[in-house]
Amino acid sequence: MLRAAVALARRSLRTTLRRPQFLAPLLVFPSLFLAINTGGLHRSTDLPGFPHVHGFLDFQLAAAMCQSLMLGGVGAGIATALEIEGGFFDRLVASPIPRVSIPLGRIMAGAVIAAVQVVYFLALGLIFGAHIAAGVPGVLMVLLIGIATGTGFAALGVMLALRARSASTVQGIFPLVFVVLFVSSAFFPRKLLSHPADWVAAYNPLSYVADGIRDPIISSITATTVLEGLAAALGIAAAGIGLSVVALRGRLREA
Amino acid sequence: MNQSFRVVVALSRRALNEILRVPGAAIPGILAPTIFLIGLSGAFGKAAQLPGFHASDFTTFIVPVSILQGAGFTGAATGVNLARDIEQGWFDRLLVCPAPRVTLLAGIVSSAALRSLLPASFVFIVALIMGVHWPGVDGLVIAFVLAMGLATVMAFWSTIIALRFRTQQAAPLMQVANFIAVLFTTSYAPKDLLASWLRTIASINPVTHVLDGARQGFVGAVTWHTTWQAVVSILGLQLVLGALAVRSLRRFGV
Numbered sequence: 001m002l003r004a005a006v007a008l009a010r011r012s013l014r015t016t017l018r019r020p021q022f023l024a025p026l027l028v029f030p031s032l033f034l035a036i037n038t039g040g041l042h043r044s045t046d047l048p049g050f051p052h053v054h055g056f057l058d059f060q061l062a063a064a065m066c067q068s069l070m071l072g073g074v075g076a077g078i079a080t081a082l083e084i085e086g087g088f089f090d091r092l093v094a095s096p097i098p099r100v101s102i103p104l105g106r107i108m109a110g111a112v113i114a115a116v117q118v119v120y121f122l123a124l125g126l127i128f129g130a131h132i133a134a135g136v137p138g139v140l141m142v143l144l145i146g147i148a149t150g151t152g153f154a155a156l157g158v159m160l161a162l163r164a165r166s167a168s169t170v171q172g173i174f175p176l177v178f179v180v181l182f183v184s185s186a187f188f189p190r191k192l193l194s195h196p197a198d199w200v201a202a203y204n205p206l207s208y209v210a211d212g213i214r215d216p217i218i219s220s221i222t223a224t225t226v227l228e229g230l231a232a233a234l235g236i237a238a239a240g241i242g243l244s245v246v247a248l249r250g251r252l253r254e255a
Numbered sequence: 256m257n258q259s260f261r262v263v264v265a266l267s268r269r270a271l272n273e274i275l276r277v278p279g280a281a282i283p284g285i286l287a288p289t290i291f292l293i294g295l296s297g298a299f300g301k302a303a304q305l306p307g308f309h310a311s312d313f314t315t316f317i318v319p320v321s322i323l324q325g326a327g328f329t330g331a332a333t334g335v336n337l338a339r340d341i342e343q344g345w346f347d348r349l350l351v352c353p354a355p356r357v358t359l360l361a362g363i364v365s366s367a368a369l370r371s372l373l374p375a376s377f378v379f380i381v382a383l384i385m386g387v388h389w390p391g392v393d394g395l396v397i398a399f400v401l402a403m404g405l406a407t408v409m410a411f412w413s414t415i416i417a418l419r420f421r422t423q424q425a426a427p428l429m430q431v432a433n434f435i436a437v438l439f440t441t442s443y444a445p446k447d448l449l450a451s452w453l454r455t456i457a458s459i460n461p462v463t464h465v466l467d468g469a470r471q472g473f474v475g476a477v478t479w480h481t482t483w484q485a486v487v488s489i490l491g492l493q494l495v496l497g498a499l500a501v502r503s504l505r506r507f508g509v
Binding site for chain 1: 283286287290291293294295296297298299300301302304305427431434435438439442443444448449450452453
């Protein structure tokens with residue numbers, strides 16, 4: 001199963017690299033948002049209750065990563081839906097490979113792309129003057145939480161594609177990415193969010209992921225925050241993979 | 256002249272009919288700026304407490320941004336529709352009809368201006384529900400006219416891109432220009448509170464004047480000085496991008 005999944009993951013990555021128009025939005029749009037948020041609201045760090053940070057860019061890096069990882073999930077969903085629409089998925093189902101390896105391949109590719117996304121934003125941040133307060137261990141923690149989250153969002157994207165079977169339907173969840181982001185502590189500290197966003201943010205797993213990614217960037221590693229972030233990321237990954245396997249079974253039953 | 260006007264009206268009506276025939280296609284253009292309005296207000300609302308932030312609240316400050324964003328999305332969507340027409344061969348049939356190409360462009364662009372009123376109205380109603388104060392008839396009319404103007408500017412831009420790439424896959428290139436044009440301004444905060452690099456860009460970006468014009472009534476009073484700067488900026492953008500779009504259209508298929 002693993003060999004087939006790895007082969008499909010490599011194929012997915014090659015396809016993604018061949019069509020950079022699908023990869024570019026994952027990096028370009030969050031980068032633009034990062035620039036606008038940082039340039040437009042850099043004085044927000046003066047607000048009472050804002051955590052002590054070296055600069056607003058340090059704070060916003062986690063938001064850019066979360067946004068990019070969520071868009072990565074939409075991208076994985078669109079790619080899967082295009083394979084369903086084009087008939088490639090049916091050929092894979094008919095081939096002598098474990099069927100679970102079909103979504104797993106795409107999800108593994110999502111994990112690799114997530115690593116690229118996290119490294120890209122860390123590099124971008126460092127180039128423009130951000131500091132990683134927790135140093136190399138902090139970078140590794142950010143990478144770990146980022147990859148787990150990216151894996152989860154890719155799995156959720158695959159699940160949606162298996163249910164919807166249409167790329168345009170999967171594309172339609174694009175605005176939902178921003179809804180989930182805005183009602184989390186990704187962009188602003190939770191206690192400075194307006195009501196009811198602050199209330200929703202307390203229950204939004206993305207808040208814990210964002211805080212977990214942010215903590216090693218703006219301070220030394222705080223065990224509770226980072227472990228909560230890691231747990232939320234692994235929870236998203238486990239739920240996403242589980243739901244995508246269930247969606248695959250449902251699709252095979254209907255076929 | 257009369258014949259050309261009839262062609263412009265017919266093309267505009269065709270574009271407007273799409274709203275009724277495929278209402279789902281219009282939803283993202285309405286939903287996106289509304290989500291941004293509600294989301295940004297919820298996330299960054301406390302930023303209005305910063306010294307020098309001369310607005311009653313962040314939502315009021317950001318409403319004109321969302322109105323312009325919606326207009327820009329609508330303009331860019333016009334280019335996506337044109338790319339679809341090119342892909343499906345319908346645009347080739349338009350080109351062989353005995354109408355000047357400038358007329359075809361006018362039809363495409365005027366439809367964008369009219370369609371932009373839909374997201375602008377929706378965003379404004381949501382803003383009122385969120386507690387934003389009435390900007391006055393003059394403030395509202397200026398904001399909507401400027402939104403229509405920006406929709407035509409983005410329609411010119413997306414037409415150039417559609418004629419160049421001839422595929423709907425170029426849609427991100429059309430949208431990203433709107434994103435940059437509207438947000439790299441005083442969108443999030445007054446100029447004095449921006450980072451120095453963004454303040455420089457906002458000073459050069461003509462859409463900053465358009466946004467300042469649309470913001471009148473919402474923040475501060477309507478003044479002739481701000482209004483004419485906004486109108487001149489939008490006319491300048493229309494002139495430059497319109498000329499480039501006409502040039503692209505004349506060269507198309509030659």
